[in-house]
Amino acid sequence: MAEDSIAVVDLDRCQPDRCNYECSNYCPPNRTGKECITLRGEDAEDGDPDQVRISEEICLGETCGICVEKCPFDAIEIINLPQELEDEPTHRYGENAFSLYGLPVPESGKVTGLLGPNGIGKSTAVKILAGEITPNLGRHDDAPDWEEVIDEYRGTELQDYLAAVRDGDVNVARKPQYVDQIPDQFDGTTRELLERTDERGVLDDLVDRLSIRPVIDQSIDSLSGGELQRVALAATLARDADFYFVDELTPYLDIGQRVTAARIVRELAEEEDKAVLVVEHDLAVLDLLADSIHVAYGEPSVYGVVTPPKSVRNGINEYLRGYLDNENMRIRPEAIEFEEHAPRPASREETLVSYPDMAKSYGEGEFSLSVDGGDVHRNEVLGVVGPNGIGKSTFAKLLAGDIEADGVDLDLGMDIAYKPQYVEADQHMRVDAFLSSITDDFGSSYWKTEIGDPLQLDRIMEQNLTDLSGGERQRVAIAATLSKDADLYLLDEPSAHLDVEQRVLATRAIRRFAENRETTVMVIDHDIYMIDLLADRLMVFDGEPAEQGHASTPQEMRSGMNEFLANLDVTFRRDENLGRPRINKPDSQLDKQQKRDGEYYYT
Ligand code: ADP
Numbered sequence: 001m002a003e004d005s006i007a008v009v010d011l012d013r014c015q016p017d018r019c020n021y022e023c024s025n026y027c028p029p030n031r032t033g034k035e036c037i038t039l040r041g042e043d044a045e046d047g048d049p050d051q052v053r054i055s056e057e058i059c060l061g062e063t064c065g066i067c068v069e070k071c072p073f074d075a076i077e078i079i080n081l082p083q084e085l086e087d088e089p090t091h092r093y094g095e096n097a098f099s100l101y102g103l104p105v106p107e108s109g110k111v112t113g114l115l116g117p118n119g120i121g122k123s124t125a126v127k128i129l130a131g132e133i134t135p136n137l138g139r140h141d142d143a144p145d146w147e148e149v150i151d152e153y154r155g156t157e158l159q160d161y162l163a164a165v166r167d168g169d170v171n172v173a174r175k176p177q178y179v180d181q182i183p184d185q186f187d188g189t190t191r192e193l194l195e196r197t198d199e200r201g202v203l204d205d206l207v208d209r210l211s212i213r214p215v216i217d218q219s220i221d222s223l224s225g226g227e228l229q230r231v232a233l234a235a236t237l238a239r240d241a242d243f244y245f246v247d248e249l250t251p252y253l254d255i256g257q258r259v260t261a262a263r264i265v266r267e268l269a270e271e272e273d274k275a276v277l278v279v280e281h282d283l284a285v286l287d288l289l290a291d292s293i294h295v296a297y298g299e300p301s302v303y304g305v306v307t308p309p310k311s312v313r314n315g316i317n318e319y320l321r322g323y324l325d326n327e328n329m330r331i332r333p334e335a336i337e338f339e340e341h342a343p344r345p346a347s348r349e350e351t352l353v354s355y356p357d358m359a360k361s362y363g364e365g366e367f368s369l370s371v372d373g374g375d376v377h378r379n380e381v382l383g384v385v386g387p388n389g390i391g392k393s394t395f396a397k398l399l400a401g402d403i404e405a406d407g408v409d410l411d412l413g414m415d416i417a418y419k420p421q422y423v424e425a426d427q428h429m430r431v432d433a434f435l436s437s438i439t440d441d442f443g444s445s446y447w448k449t450e451i452g453d454p455l456q457l458d459r460i461m462e463q464n465l466t467d468l469s470g471g472e473r474q475r476v477a478i479a480a481t482l483s484k485d486a487d488l489y490l491l492d493e494p495s496a497h498l499d500v501e502q503r504v505l506a507t508r509a510i511r512r513f514a515e516n517r518e519t520t521v522m523v524i525d526h527d528i529y530m531i532d533l534l535a536d537r538l539m540v541f542d543g544e545p546a547e548q549g550h551a552s553t554p555q556e557m558r559s560g561m562n563e564f565l566a567n568l569d570v571t572f573r574r575d576e577n578l579g580r581p582r583i584n585k586p587d588s589q590l591d592k593q594q595k596r597d598g599e600y601y602y603t
């Protein structure tokens with residue numbers, strides 16, 4: 001008996017009418033006559049009678065795992081729980097279903113961060129804190145009542161909070177994770193959407209500070225992702241609630257907008273004494289935003305553990321190091337490390353392509369872009385930074401030959417593979433069919449090691465493109481772009497909707513790809529940590545968004561970061577333990593000193 005293993009059967013995947021119950025036929029205990037894998041039967045709480053159930057008492061655990069291998073639909077997961085985990089679950093959805101351990105603690109006047117991968121139970125935790133799910137303490141077949149649950153938390157910070165939830169006294173405002181879906185749910189203008197939310201009388205102020213005014217009379221379905229994100233945030237923060245939950249603040253926002261949004265959320269907590277919980281995968285922004293953080297770890301869709309609160313600094317450092325000190329728990333085999341000094345200039349630089357000075361304007365008096373000519377090196381990852389609406393995608397399209405520069409016939413003679421910022425998936429096609437239509441390498445061991453595995457595509461291969469979540473669609477789009485045969489690869493905001501772990505994996509995959517294939521990748525992104533870990537050199541855009549933009553020639557990281565951050569008036573210091581960059585408080589000693597020295601990033 002493996003008392004500390006957990007068996008999860010994904011009921012959406014388990015299709016007994018299409019297999020021959022290989023799982024139970026091969027299960028060693030079953031073969032000796034025990035009832036380890038059995039049919040759910042008529043009286044099952046959930047699932048169909050002919051789907052399987054697995055006895056966690058009899059199962060031999062992860063080291064056996066035969067059923068996991070045998071199931072043709074990847075419906076089974078058997079995972080040994082860490083021995084350090086002594087507590088009972090807070091909630092389990094059902095027999096052989098996901099389990100959540102621990103809960104974050106919302107605190108009035110504070111912003112609490114939640115840091116961890118997707119699928120680890122963050123929304124489940126929020127549903128409990130919002131009173132939508134009554135936690136069952138893991139006893140799905142014999143659910144406890146609220147009194148018993150509160151008893152369980154007696155003496156902890158959560159006791160009073162949960163009692164208020166039980167009494168229906170907690171009012172929750174929530175910003176959803178995927179803002180792209182808002183237009184499907186709301187028909188009307190920005191003003192109409194926001195009007196109904198102004199419970200605190202602060203909407204006008206939010207509209208100005210989040211720069212929503214220019215789109216206030218536009219219909220919601222015409223807004224860009226970045227605009228939707230700011231509208232959704234305003235709609236959430238304008239409400240009068242006790243507990244605010246912001247599920248990702250940053251997707252599609254540029255760094256200036258991220259910093260502004262973070263400050264507004266902080267003010268809500270500090271000045272209005274509200275409790276705010278945020279899930280955020282941009283670590284520089286999380287650092288700025290939160291007063292304390294809970295790290296969530298485990299195995300996505302199997303179990304998740306929310307740690308007690310940690311200081312922001314320790315929480316993020318432990319997370320990056322891959323080891324949680326108090327929990328005594330390794331969550332990743334290796335640490336993520338930043339270089340404290342700008343990477344050394346490359347000694348051998350081979351030019352892949354040179355492009356001339358050029359300009360592009362759209363229509364009369366609309367947006368115009370001027371580009372300083374430059375070289376792109378072979379074998380490099382070139383980071384591209386600058387605010388939204390400044391011409392970055394326009395530049396990408398010029399290189400790709402999708403649009404023509406004014407008066408210049410730019411024929412680079414190159415094949416360019418391009419992933420746009422907004423990834424659409426309207427084809428009714430399976431992921432594997434889609435990817436194999438792009439490259440003959442699909443399914444080869446090279447493709448699997450370099451692209452499929454690091455982008456965690458294995459479990460979604462049989463899914464339909466239209467059924468994928470935002471993060472899944474992003475990973476498929478990155479894979480599809482890197483699978484093409486091209487001279488130059490352009491990725492526009494690959495971090496959007498990837499969780500922190502996936503960002504780390506994608507960063508590694510993109511770097512290895514550039515090195516192993518001797519090719520060049522240009523990455524436009526607003527996650528400063530991702531750009532730092534990824535790029536060899538930097539291209540900086542500045543100007544007046546939606547009016548005119550200027551692209552400087554590609555330069556070394558140090559000077560590039562200085563130019564970019566000087567435009568934003570933001571400086572970074574280094575955490576003394578890990579060398580991790582942290583945003584300085586405006587007008588602090590360090591901030592002033594660094595600005596005087598002109599060193600905004602690599603101090
Ligand atoms: P996160 O917010 O961290 O992405 P969720 O809390 O949404 O994670 O989900 C965690 C896991 O719980 C997922 O694997 C999901 O499939 C599972 N889950 C969510 N809701 C239910 C439900 N009602 N019944 C069974 N499993 C569920």
Ligand code: ADP
Pocket residue numbers: 362363366367387388389390391392393394395545546547
């Ligand atoms: P970024 O990628 O930096 O966010 P873009 O290159 O997408 O910026 O856009 C720069 C500006 O040009 C924006 O104001 C955008 O609305 C405008 N723009 C982009 N494409 C067109 C077009 N085809 N016609 C007119 N204006 C456009």
Ligand code: SF4
Pocket residue numbers: 023026027028029030036037054058059060061062064065066067068078
């Ligand atoms: Fe049976 Fe458990 Fe082995 Fe699966 S992992 S085959 S359920 S013993």
